[in-house]
Amino acid sequence: MSQVTLQDLYTLITNGNNDLKSEIKDLRNKISSEVDTLKNQIKFLEVENVQVKSKVLGLERKIKKYNFIVYGIEESERDNYCEKIIDVMISILGIDCSKSDFRDLYRIGKPQEKKQRPIVCEVVNYSLKQTVLVNAKKHFSELKKLKIFFGQDYPEQEYKERKFMNEKRKEALANNLTAVFKNNNLIVNGKSFTYEELKQEENVDMNNPVDISLMHSSNTQQDTTSWNKRKQEEEAEKEDPGKFPKKSTRSQLKK
Incomplete structure (x- = not known):
């Protein structure tokens, strides 16, 4: 072995x-x-x-091309909203029209007590739809007295995006900043933001002009890093104010 x-x-x-x-x-x-x-x-x-999403969105836009939505038309057992809408279009918007100008009209959503469901209106041609929306803006104050409003029929995804951007617009307006929509972008203090930009930077304070300025210039990695670093410092300073020395303002420096 x-x-x-x-x-x-x-x-x-x-x-x-x-x-x-x-x-x-x-x-x-x-x-x-x-x-x-x-x-x-x-x-x-x-x-x-x-x-695929882009194609679906394109199809939805095509389907809704001739649509607009009417808000504020009261519901009743004999819901003759077609006549009511035509009456408003003639008397307030100054548009000569009849039932033959409509392909379809229907309410959307489930019936709710003391709440009027919006009405989708599909018209026979695109120019009529555009005239309705343009004239509705011109006669907004008159429509407001009746609590009736006309709006675009957006695809669901686009509606969600606009709703989110409108919340950001309200935040900016609350701090007396100029904020308007233009070409599907939100213009704040002269700076243009897309939905994607606003969504990527959800922690941007639209009431803070500095945040807006930094966010707008954050198309470079350096700017983005600088902006994120400043936000982190602000959060840390809130937790432990004594750790950070108080910064001098311009008026203090003059002294």
Whole structure:
């Protein structure tokens, strides 16, 4: 019977370790390759998803091209809202029209007590729809007295985006900043923001002109880092005011 030496054991263990390291390395390479493949598949699906959403949005816009929405028309058992809308269009908006100018009219949403559901109106041509919306803006004060309003029939996603942007607009107006919509963008103090920009920077305080200015210039990595750093410092200063020295204002420096 041959005797096993320490050298033999050492060689056996070393070879085993080398084999194990090789297997681990191969496994890591395999996992890394599979992860890269999955990442590429995810990127492809993300691009495809964006394309599908874009096509759906385009189809929804096409479907709603001839639509506008009327708010504030009271509901009743004999809901003859078509006549009411035509009457408002003739008497207030100054548009000569009849039932033949409408393809369809219907209320949306579930009936609720003491609440009028909006009415979707589909007209026969695009120019009539545009005339309605333009004249509704001109006669807004008269319509407001009747508590009746005309609006665009947006696709659901676009409606959500506009609702979010309108909240940001209200925040800005609350601090006496100028804020208006133009070409689907929100213009605050002369600076233009898309929905995507506002959504990416949800912690931007629209009541703070400095935040708005920094956010608008954050199209470079340096600006973004600077803005994030300043926000972190502000949060830290709130938690421990004594840790940060009080900054001098210009009037203090003059003294």
